Amino acid sequence: MPALLLLAIKVILTVTVVLLTVAYCVYAERKVIGHMQQRPGPQFVGWRGLLQSPADVLKLIIKEDIVPTKADKFIHFIAPVLCLVPAVLALAPIPFNKSGSLLIADINIGVLYILAVSELGIFGIILAGWGSNSKYSLMGAMRSAAQMVSYEVALGLSLVGVFMMSGSMSMVEISKAQSGSVWYILPQFLGFFVYCVAAVAETNRTPFDLPEAETELVAGFHVEYSGMKFAFFFLAEYTNMIVVSSIAATCFLGGASGWLLPPLVWYLIKVYAFLFIFFWLRATFPRYRYDQLMEIGWKFLIPLALANVVITALIKAYI
């Protein structure tokens, strides 16, 4: 029973911390993008706008929940949940420190589990687009499905090199394998590059935010959502960002290893640095056209990832 209790505490702790991080991710994103455009960002609610996120959350909870008359009520209701739950589930095998005391579940196919589970979030997006019975939503959902399916291939392939080098799919084993030698970002720089691009596309972020392209599709798959249901999509997007950042930190940046500072701090620094790159990209790049997006995915990233796999295999076999 104590083991179960400990597990419950760990789950609650992780989910709470991640959701709080998500709330302040939005604040950080607005601040970073603001300063990149030489304006201060949120600054009125609380000291330097630090209470902006709680205010937003309150607003979203109080807001009226609108369901379109012609929407499929059940699907419209279930879609945000289906979007958020996989995103939170994917947090389970992430090792926040070296000893694994903060780990919820040490699965021996950890990375595969994360990729598989977070991919289930597509169902939520497709059902949201389909269930709200709006052409913008459906268009956004279709784009999202096509994009996530094509970039999932590149994302998975980019990590194969890491699996080959570490000889394991467990997140803990991968970070352990790096603590003795160099971080995999150096030998696997090609894989890292492909992973970064595919991760941005996977989480539907700028410059690959076609599913929710404001200028074309109003808001894509969540046009018809308001209040807490909309907040669920929002939470799912940012939780997914944290998950892909954590995979990057574990697989390419050596997990929790580092000098002087405690492992947890190192891990968080790496994750936040990766999140900063997300914001940075959003402040810099315009959106890709749909055919360009597909072209980058199929003609550029997948061949690169395959080449990376082949090169890693050859080096692993002969050297």
Place this chain on the structure above:
Amino acid sequence: MGIKEFIGWVTLKDLRQGLGVTLKHLRRPVVTYPYPKQEFLAEERWRGLHTLWKDENTGLERCIGCCLCEKICPNWAITITTSHADDGKKVVDEFIVNAGRCLYCGFCAEVCPVRAIRQSTDYARKVHKRGDIILNKKELLERGGQD
């Protein structure tokens, strides 16, 4: 494509440059400010609310009632009523500027031959009643000065 361009293409030169620009701007100071909290000080050349001016020596109105500003105003924001005094001189009875109509193009101030109507740096015309946005001659003269 030359070798240099090819290397640039492979290493994503344009994307790197874009990221560099945003990173450079991140370190720069903020150029905006919270407007209602911090007062905005307009430039001297700001085209704000109108004023009517008086002559410095005589203290009389500079306006001669030529109505050029009324004619040139693209939004018909200015209405001037004139009459003739007993000695035959033209008198400006009323000079009305509807600031709600004005688009602050500055044509009236530019066309005035005697520099009677000028634009001040007052950029925020805040009134509680809709009718108050219309300025009459008295108010315009109060807003102006003598020179």
